[in-house]
Amino acid sequence: MGSLLFDIKLKRENKVYHENDMLLGCVQFQCSQETKHEGIILYLEGIVNLQLSAKTVGLFDAFYNSVKPINLLQNSLELSAPGKLSAGRSEFHFELPLVCKKEPRILYETYHGVFINVNYQLTCTVKRNFLGKSMTRTQQFCVQYKPLALGEDSKKVVPFSLSPDSLQKNASAKERLSMPRFLITGRLDRSEFCVTTAITGSITVQHTEAAIKSIEMQLVRVETCGCDEGYSKDATEIQTIQIADGNVLPKLELPIHLVLPRLFTCPTLLTKNFKIEFELNLIVVFKEDYTVSENFKIVLKRSAGPLPSKVTTAGR
Template sequence: MSAINFEIRLNKENKIYHEGELLKGSVHFNCPAEAKHDGIILTMEGVVNLQLSTKNVGLFDAFYNSVKPITLLNNTLELDAPGKLTAGNSDFHFELPLVCKKEPRILYETYHGVFININYQLRCDVKRSFLAKSLQKIQQFCIQNKPTVVDAKALKASEVNFSISPETIQKHTKERVAMPRFLITGKLDQTECCVTRPLTGQLTVQHTEVAIKSIELQLVRVETCGCAEGYSKDATEIQTIHIADGNVCPKLEIPIYMILPRLFTCPTLVTKNFKIEFELNLLVIFKDDYVVTENFQVVFKRTESPSDNKIRT
């Protein structure tokens, strides 16, 4: 039986598509000699895989009460009926519409999380006789929302100023713990952020009685999976960056600048079956390893400014 070498090629090199577009490409075959097959099938799949956290529902419940996957795309196309592939190169072209035809009737953005994964892929199966092993190739592609235009005033409205001190930390607690005196002020430029742009801001250590060991910024995903028995909600770290290492000079403005990882973030998503949300933790670690944390709720969107739109057009 002759060897069959093949690959799935997409017309877009970056493999990024929007809902409503046509997914165009070809399956390229290279055969050193004529090869027989029992059919070539191309399948396009889009699935939301949900997994319950064992921390919330227990190991037994997480195993037996798994949440059913949500199918977004499931199209099958016969590229070639049973027959033979000629020696040399051959291509089978395809066009598939990127439309979700049943509930939820929307394509969510590609996302790789811990308990929620939104994946899109093409699978090409070359069926062969009983004595020859069938062949399969998989090609992943990404779905992204089309950017919405937002003006500078709307971005400015989501700016947050913050102040961290023993008084703000103990504001909502009954117990008062002996704590060194310190004051840290700053701001986040936006809490409604575009996923393709960095999180920015600044902070200043006004004064502190105890030396600071480091200041870190932590990006956290909060994934909620729904099911008949209830909800599983878990927060997990995506990435942490050092803003300052070692003791910080008082009154020195320190910039905040975090680039969001492409596949591990997406626009904030809330559906009846699951939620993908994000938070920021500002961690101040003192020399005695005492840690002070300030939490910020952030909303991610896929946006562009009017100036970006003018440049592109």
């Protein structure tokens, strides 16, 4: 029997689609000789996979019903009835609508997390007789929301301040005595960010008794799986950037510029079975390895057009 090679080709090179788009493409075959088959089927699938963290497995039976995979797309198309593929190159073209016909009646954005994954893919299966193993090929593609305008509230600057006083509620009596005196101020340029633009802002060390070793900004995903009867909520790091290395001059405004990684972030998503949220941790490490941090809850959206930049004097 000769060789049979095939691949799924999408018309859009970037493989990015919106809900209600038509998925156009073809399956290309290359055969060294005429090849018999028992049918060629193309499957379209969109699915949300939910996974419990190890710390919650076995705690609540209700979890197991609420973390079942959620089907967003499920369709199939017969490209060819049983027959033969001629020697050489042949193509089978297809058109499939990207429409969610049942609950939740929306196609969520593609997202690759730790406990939650939203994936879309095409699978082509060439069926063979009982002596020959069926052959499959897959092709993943991305689904994104259509951009929407951000509201005026999203443009509000979010100021912050770190000092021993602001950390007193989370510190023990021993920590209060050993805590160096310092004041660090700054801002995030807005409360809502577009997933295609960087998170920006600035930070200034007003004064500090102890030398600073490092200032870092950490992007965190907060994934919640489950329902009202019981849920699993886990925060995991996506990426960390260093804003400053070594001691920082007082009164010097340092810029914050954190680029959001594609696929590992998506617009903030809240559903009845799962949630995908994002937070920022500002971490200041002193030379004595004493660490203080500030947490910010942020909202990510997919907005239309470039966001206006805030005026900053950082780096001047």
